[in-house]
Amino acid sequence: MTLRTFLLGACSALAFAGMASAETLTIATVNNGDMIRMQKLTDDFKAKNPGIDLEWVTLEENVLRQKVTTDIATKGGQYDVLTIGTYEVPIWAKQGWLLPLDNLGANYDVDDLLPAIRSGLTVDGKLYAAPFYGESSMVMYRKDLFDAAGLKMPDAPTWDFIADAARKVTNKDKEIYGICLRGKAGWGENMAFLTAMSNSFGARWFDEKWKPQFDQPEWKDTLDFYVKLMKDAGPPGASSNGFNENLALFQTGKCGMWIDATVAASFVADPKQSQVADKVGFALAPDKGLGKRGNWLWAWSLAVPAGSQKVEAAEKFVAWATSKEYTNLVAEKEGWLNAPPGTRKSLYVNADYQKAASFAKMTLDSINSADPTKPTVKPVPYVGVQFVAIPEFQGIGTAVGQQFSAALAGQISVDQALKSAQQLATREMTKAGYIK
Helix, strand or coil, X not given: CCHHHHHHHHHHHHHHHHHHHCEEEEEEEEXXXXXXXXXXXXXXXXXXXCCEEEEEEEECHHHHHHHHHHHHHCCCCCCXXXXXXXXXXXXXXXXXXXXXXXXXXCCCXXXXXXXXXXXXXXXXXXXXXXXXXXXXXXXXXXXXXXXXXXXXCCCCCEHHHHHHHHHHHCEHHHCEECCECCCCCCCCCHHHHHHHHHHHCCCCCECCCCCECCCCHHHHHHHHHHHHHHHHHCCCCHHHCCHHHHHHHHHCCCECEEEEEHHHHHHHCCCCCCCCHHHEEEEECCECCCCCECCCCEEEEEXXXXXXXXXXXXXXXXXXXXXXXXXXXXXXHHCHHHCCCCCEHHHHHCHHHHHHCCCHHHHHHHHHHCCCCCCCCCCCCCCCCCCCCCCCHHHHHHHHHHHHHHHHCCCCCHHHHHHHHHHHHHHHHHHCCCCC
């Protein structure tokens, strides 16, 4: 063997060894703005972890949920890091589908996580997902349109005030709609909004014996109010609008009000992204005087499925993306206004963030006021504000959401939608053994 042949062989072996040692993490995530930003900032992660490559699977919310649920339930092993929500974490952890996040590093400071958010991601004292951002919901509104209509938004409005104001600021000739609300079918799309709204109207999904409650007057009041309000003051095609569609409508000046996730505040208040950034005000989610506001509690979080073969690398990524250092990185590159909200106590005592984010206190108050253990006016056997924390809810919630979306589109009546919801929920809950 010549020296040249030997050296070439040695170089090839080294190159192969280098290739073999590099790990590629496949990360499933949702196409929301904060996650898109995270992908743009991953050069920082790669610089700190040169042996780890990243492959992204970025999907619309309903599609992400479907694919991730199918993969983890069948132990497909397609993904190493999952973006999942507060609904899935405790259910999947109890099924043994997620790994506890025991090795996030000495500097991670898990005690800095907001208690309301952390508790929803913890099972038997162990953290099974790390929150990337946390949220409740609130009212975002156009101060200029309110001023022109002679209206003043209270810090804690009622649904009756919201409905009256929405109709007064609507100008369909100018494509300005008084209110934009979710209508796209999905347990985490229109049903997240409508479940939280129904809580404030005194409604509940199930009574103490797990009997569905869509045949009760509180649900009729909720859905009647919603459909009529959207017909009078909502945008056309609202039954196709979810979070991202309404965000685009609000940012382009077409909505007088939008009641949705508090995480949207930074996008609507950012002059680089929003045409109405200097005109936006914020208020708590509305109530009906029954002691519950129509606000939810959620965190989009990163978790490691039990089937991953790359656990150490996956935990490194999760720790990086949900750390204080990542928050500082976003602030450095994009400004404090765009720091991922709703996860860490330290953010809400940070003077720079408070100065940049006029919505910071409203966000924190909304998160802290949502109570997953007592989400409704009447007693219920379940936990969860805008969802019911049982495995069957994903299917039932989406099926009910399809009925309610059809009612919003005018394809069926409110009464028909509620009757169908009652029948399908009763059938599924009986089949699952909840109703004896």
